Amino acid sequence: MKILSRIYLILVFIFLYAPIAVMILISFNSGESTTEMQGLSLYWYREMLRDSATLEALRNTLVLSISSAVISTVVGTLAAVGIHKMRNRFMRGAVMSVTNIPMMNPDIVTGISLMLLFVFVGTLLGLESYLSFWTLLIAHVTFNLPYVILSVLPKLKQMDKNIPEAALDLGCTPIQSFFKVELPFIMPGVVTGLIMAFTLSFDDFVISNFTSGSSFETLTIHIYSMIKKSVKPDIYALSTLIFAAVLLLLVVYNMSDRSERADAKTEKRRTLRFRGKEGGAAK
Secondary structure: OHHHHHHHHHHHHHHHHHHHHHHHHHHOEOOOOOOOOOOEOOHHHHHHHHOHHHHHHHHHHHHHHHHHHHHHHHHHHHHHHHHHOOOOHHHHHHHHHHHHHHHHOOHHHHHHHHHHHHHHHHHHHOOOOOOOHHHHHHHHHHHHHHHHHHHHHHHHHHOOOHHHHHHHHOOOOHHHHHHHHHHHHHHHHHHHHHHHHHHHHHHOOHHHHHHOOOOOOOHHHHHHHHHHHOOOHHHHHHHHHHHHHHHHHHHHHHHHHHHHHHHHHHHHHHHHHHHHHHHHHHO
16 A cells, blocks of 8 residues: 555656646757757747846736735735634624635636726726726735635634733733734744735736736736747746746745744743743742
């Protein structure tokens, strides 16, 4: 059984990562073929960096992703705190059900509904252009919020309720108690929600395609327009750089998470030793 489980695990990893390995290999191809390797070269990376349209789409995507991730993290964290402090279970369940709708809803339905909403509001306001960067930003914040809320809520449930109350008893205001006590405790969940929101926003195509105007083009839409014309290894080079950036981000986050866990274990050991010494002194 162990051998079969290992074989199954290896097959799963091959199925998941073989396409990425092929993509990375083809990105270093010296020729234009996407099926045959004609030599190793950085030619397509240089061509990609010379493409002003691709660089502009990348800049737009970074601005959009960072903006939507920051806004979603701030609003989602505050919403998670509010949901956590709700006394009425029925009301909390209703709010959580509404929160989960953007996650369960198909992207194409969300994109079309948001587009119709923006066109309707733009018609009422008499705007010349209904869709722009701002409509795209609102759409990305909308589908990012549930992921941030679901990342922060478990940390709030793990936190001891007596800690914020103790801070209030020691003279802190509710706002000071949140920033000095609650926020540091839930920070891993906040960081997780921020990274997830950035990745989802960077990767989105369907909703962006329906809610973006002609003046603002994201990287996914730009790649889609490039694929419709012809597929060249410069697309693979761009995708490889994106994959490397996301992988580096995950490695940095995992390292910081491990260091936080190690610090928490060290602090717990110190507390236990201190309590042991106190118990020994009392005896």
